[in-house]
Amino acid sequence: MQKVTQRIVFIADWQDEKKQSDSLYDGTRECPNAFYYQTVLHGLKSICDCVICYHDVEQFIENIANHKSDIVVSLWYGQKDRNRKCFIPAICESYHIHYIGADAFVQSLCQNKHLSKIYANSFGIKSAADLNITMREQIPLCKELKFPVIVKPNSEGGSNGISDYSLAMNYPTAYNMVENLYGVFNRDILVEEYIEGKELTIIIANMPDGHLFWSEQILAIDGKTDFKSEIYGYETKKLHKRKTSREIVNLISSEEKKKIQNLFLALGKVDYMRIDGRFNGNHFYLIELSPDANLSPKSSMGFAFQSHGYSYNDMLYSLIQGAINQFRY
Incomplete structure (x- = not known):
């Protein structure tokens, strides 16, 4: 198994699901649950001999002088503040510390669905x-x-x-x-x-050898893939009230694929991304960009890598080493 030689600093504000409400408006729902946290932690320990964990930003800042040569992996989501996903990358860049994921600019842009669609439109990518x-x-x-x-x-x-x-x-x-x-x-x-069609997710990531990982998958809800009025919302995604499955496909034309890859590369420091949209009339329509995609084995990211022959540990290694190789400081 390939190993990351730098120490890994793992920051996560995981939440106990039993203490979370079933509310559609519970901000803690974006935070990793215990299973997700433990799964990622176990994977990181499998590919790195030293993993240091923090559960809040203050802990990390208090000890930041010890991590100048380390790489940060963050599952810290925070609550309520619309700038919350910018904190960790901004802190890391201030101290010239390597980290995996998107920089503060990309996090801020993608947090705003409306503005990120406008940005994507400038690359010729359609949206509703x-x-x-x-x-x-x-x-x-x-x-x-x-x-x-x-x-x-x-x-x-x-x-x-x-x-x-x-x-x-x-x-x-x-x-x-x-x-x-x-x-x-x-x-x-x-x-x-609302755009009818297939719910299409694209996974794209920087790989250690410099090439871009690319995978497309469609979502089925209760066995249905052509959506006329369906939404992949909170009840299905978080409460699992409808049965879902995914299938690897190859629907995007070479022309649209190039536009999406150009968008990803133009964003700069991003490392990996989940891109959600609808496929209708042989065209892809963007819904949102997620540079903080879920990294669990059960996620669309995990499914994409596993479907392309990567183990879960291989995926974590590839994402982290790809980020290290791309780092510009």
Whole structure:
């Protein structure tokens, strides 16, 4: 087995699932649960002889002088603050410490679904028409969109605030949904035209030898892959109320693949990413960019690497060593 020679600093704010509520708006749902945390930790210890763990940012900062030659692996998500995913990379860059994942710019851009779609559009990548509502007075503008629409928080992750039932068939329903979410999150709410088709996930990553890992997979919900009104929301993703499965496919044209790869490379320090969208009419339509994709064996990332012949430990090694090789400091 290949091993990472640098010490690994593992930062994770894992949460006990038994103490979490079943609320659609529970911000701790994005944090890793105990199983996810222990699985990643065991994998890291398998590929590195020294793994040092911290459970909050303050611990890491207090001991940061000891980690100038180490590499940081972070599953720290924080809560509520929209800049929370920028903290660890910004701290690491301030101290010139190697880390795996996206830098503060990429985290901030991708945290905002609306802005990340605009950025992707500049590379010729299609996406659904949308409206980012930053104040209640803008809600009537929803009437200009083609219904049905999906209503969701613009700057949240982990399906926080995105339900299986977040589809609005008409303006009055959309109005009520936006009002409800705005009352909960008190910041921008995204209203996005619904695109029928296959739920397509792309996994892309920097590999140790310099090439880009690429994998496409479609999602099936209760055996169905062509979605007319389905949403992969909180109830399905987190509460497992519907049965899901994934299948490796090859749907993206070489032209669209090149556009997506150019986007990934242009972002700079990112290392790996999950890209979610819909495939309809032989075209890919972007939903969101996730540079903090789940790294568990059961995730879309884990499924992609395993389907391409990598063990779980091989995946962790490849992602970490690929990040080390790409690091520019």
